[in-house]
Amino acid sequence: MRAAEHAAEFAAAQWTRATGAGLDPHEYGRVTECLDAVADWGPAFRRTAGDYVERATAASSPVSAGEHLLTAARWFHVATLAPFAEADRAAAEADDALARALAVLEPSAQRVSGPGFTGWLRGPADAPGTVIVVPGLDSAKEEFLDLASALLARGLAVFAMDGPGQGVLRATTTMRADYHEVVGRVIDALGDPARIAVVGLSLGGYYAAKTAALEPRVAAAATVSGPFRLHWPELPQPVRDILTRRAGGAQAARAFADHVDLTHLAPRIEVPLLCVDGGADTIPGVTNVEPLARLAPRGTYLSVPHGDHLLGNARADWLPRLADWITQALTGASE
Incomplete structure (x- = not known):
């Protein structure tokens, strides 16, 4: 099986888990259709999470910032479902994004x-x-x-x-x-x-x-x-x-x-x-x-x-x- 086919098979197998975790199914499709190999999974999902962190930084309200950070936490976590060199770092980034989101949305x-x-x-x-x-x-x-x-x-x-x-x-x-x-x-x-x-x-x-x-x-x-x-x-x-x-x-x-x-x-x-x-x-x-x-x-x-x-x-x-x-x-x- 070619690497791209293996990546597509992996993405199909993870689809309901990822969407069940709260990822937008349309965005999931856009990210995974560009994968050339399973090895690309983690970096691609981590980049997408980083985009949401940037959106949080640029947000015009604390609520929007917190919501973007919650989404980032989900993407950072799902990045870890395939092995890659930065998986432990992505897990730490998920933890940090969740902490920052709750600080804004739920300070208690x-x-x-x-x-x-x-x-x-x-x-x-x-x-x-x-x-x-x-x-x-x-x-x-x-x-x-x-x-x-x-x-x-x-x-x-x-x-x-x-x-x-x-x-x-x-x-x-x-x-x-x-x-x-x-x-x-x-x-x-x-x-x-x-x-x-x-x-x-x-x-x-x-x-x-x-x-x-x-x-x-x-x-x-x-x-x-x-x-x-x-x-x-x-x-x-x-x-x-x-x-x-x-x-x-x-x-x-x-x-x-x-x-x-x-x-x-x-x-x-x-x-x-x-x-x-x-x-x-x-x-x-x-x-x-x-x-x-x-x-x-x-x-x-x-x-x-x-x-x-x-x-x-x-x-x-x-x-x-x-x-x-x-x-x-x-x-x-x-x-």
Whole structure:
């Protein structure tokens, strides 16, 4: 396959994820149609993000500047989905753009950091519940801004985090199987709120489910496209490559993958648990999460038949429902 054809195939595979993260589909098409190789992906997306930073600098109002910076954060993050030399720098630029955007648009947002995590606490100080949003293998807090907005609109507080091997921490940390302990430190740092929910996306769904099983302060949890089990020999090579980079080596990556199995933890999840799958999300070596919903005592399963991984092509079919479900689970109030 010629390099340009490979780039087009990669762009097609990432389309719903990128647009689900908030990128304009028309601009996505304009940027990706000019790629001569996958190696051009990161630099092209980083340049586009830089254009939005320039727009923010030239904006005639603080609101416009903040909105441009939010868009820049999304483009900087999506730049990191293909390996390139400046990927760690792009992740740091995404973090900086988000920080600058919130400083303008939401000055009450608080940066909260600790051992193995960093992120933003947003929402009212007297919110009836706080939702910790956990990203996945190669995602970051900048990817799920629309999920955060949906939860904030329902009166909840949101802590969108990067954990070990994720986002701005990818350059200095590696992924770890005891991620639930990091979430415990997050809860400590947030002042141990009375009502906590954890929402995890992709591999973050595994982290969220494990946290719900082992962290007694969690009152509800949800997973989106999370794995129930990983089987290393069947995983596609691109997934193995990402695991290897984020785990710090092939041996550590295989050990991590072997650890991902919720069979014995699922029955220990006593809190309400919503498991969202896309019916078109079929990754070799990944067992989708239906067994988790079946084995968890209070599990609920939502399968969207046409949904792909992270269901960026089916947001209306799950995002409002998840946000309502989390609100009900934390407050007992119907939306």
